[in-house]
Amino acid sequence: MDRDDVVARVRAGYDAMRDGEVAPVLLLFSDDVVMHVVGDHPFAGDYVGREAVRSYLADTAAAVGEGVFTVTSVMVDDVDPVVLVEGTAVDGVDAGAPFVRTVVHRLRFDGDLIVEMWRHAFDKGQEDEFWRRAGHPRPT
Numbered sequence: 001m002d003r004d005d006v007v008a009r010v011r012a013g014y015d016a017m018r019d020g021e022v023a024p025v026l027l028l029f030s031d032d033v034v035m036h037v038v039g040d041h042p043f044a045g046d047y048v049g050r051e052a053v054r055s056y057l058a059d060t061a062a063a064v065g066e067g068v069f070t071v072t073s074v075m076v077d078d079v080d081p082v083v084l085v086e087g088t089a090v091d092g093v094d095a096g097a098p099f100v101r102t103v104v105h106r107l108r109f110d111g112d113l114i115v116e117m118w119r120h121a122f123d124k125g126q127e128d129e130f131w132r133r134a135g136h137p138r139p140t
Contacts, residue, residue: 010028018070028114029050029113030110033115033116035056038119039121040128041128041130043059043060043131060134073085082108088103105118
């Protein structure tokens with residue numbers, strides 16, 4: 001995939017998530033994808049496989065309601081098959097106390113599929129506190 005194709009696929013995936021369509025997003029991931037959720041909170045940890053990623057998305061939505069991730073930039077590396085996605089995440093809207101913050105997702109591709117993803121919050125302390133209050137177990 002060339003740079004423009006990568007950016008278009010990534011943006012389309014985030015748009016689908018925003019619209020509540022998880023299935024098309026999951027098709028961007030390899031069967032054995034590894035998603036790393038950075039932090040010290042109940043959702044932090046490694047999620048291995050497409051089904052584990054689906055469960056993570058469902059569990060976080062169940063804990064705090066549907067979230068919104070608005071992409072502000074997509075950066076594609078010219079050498080490595082890595083994409084950085086910066087955006088604004090909003091969770092907890094359904095609970096009446098939305099948590100708004102900047103998040104960076106680092107996506108590593110193999111061919112046209114994401115094989116590894118890291119989820120980093122700019123303010124780890126606030127992120128940890130928010131998800132601790134949500135109180136769901138870590139992945140197994």
